[in-house]
Amino acid sequence: MNATAAGPPHGPDDACRTREVLDIVGDKWSLLVVRHLSQGPHRFTELKRGIDGISQRMLTVTLRALERDGILTRTVRAVMPPHVSYALTPMGRTLRTAVLPLLEWSTTHLAHIDAARADYDARPDTPGNGL
Amino acid sequence: MNATAAGPPHGPDDACRTREVLDIVGDKWSLLVVRHLSQGPHRFTELKRGIDGISQRMLTVTLRALERDGILTRTVRAVMPPHVSYALTPMGRTLRTAVLPLLEWSTTHLAHIDAARADYDARPDTPGNGL
């Protein structure tokens, strides 16, 4: 083992898993919903108000997908007006835990990335900048 | 601490970060490129062959974005034929590390998710299945 080849090896179907994870959490809203529910169950309207910019439609679509995947549960109380509560399943909570390092990474490195972008955009001898 | 309210609290701008991380790694190919480069530097054609299904265009686009973000470096050797090598930066390697738990989570839970989906699709009393 030398210095140039770092990191653990990976099997050929790790790629498939990478894809499937992104299908589940890689979209615009899923992680935001999971994050919100990590603090306890919430109702539809609470989520809509809590997640900035999400439309009624996308909240419904996202919740359905996460429910189907067993990430959260949907509990309907048949009263008037309707009362629907969403809560993370145990698996949903493990997902939250698994995503946490990535979120912490972003907290640590986002400023660095902004700097890298500014630097890249300032360089004239770079593809797309006109050399 | 009780059972209903689990998980750490979060600030209001965690949402922004969640978004920005997804902008960087949430697309179809970025993580696959990072994963591939975690085993050492690679040339354009090697990456193209190694990442199944990626088009020339998307490989270029993805590499440019990751380079701009400081995740990887692009090294050109001015020979004929051209020789371009891509390698993870130190920050790129920390990203790889931060994503690892999520990938391990998928390895552990993907079968469970498939089961949850089959179960959900089999239930007749569920939205979209015709109640």
Added chain:
DNA sequence: CTGTATCCCGATCGATACTG
């Protein structure tokens, strides 16, 4: 070998209106 340019299709997603 390592790209760039163009076209085009399907998926995504926001806005809006309507319903039990």
Added chain:
DNA sequence: CAGTATCGATCGGGATACAG
């Protein structure tokens, strides 16, 4: 309150052709 239905704009991304 908690959705569903529909429409339209936008965008990712694949195919292909061309270039240094």
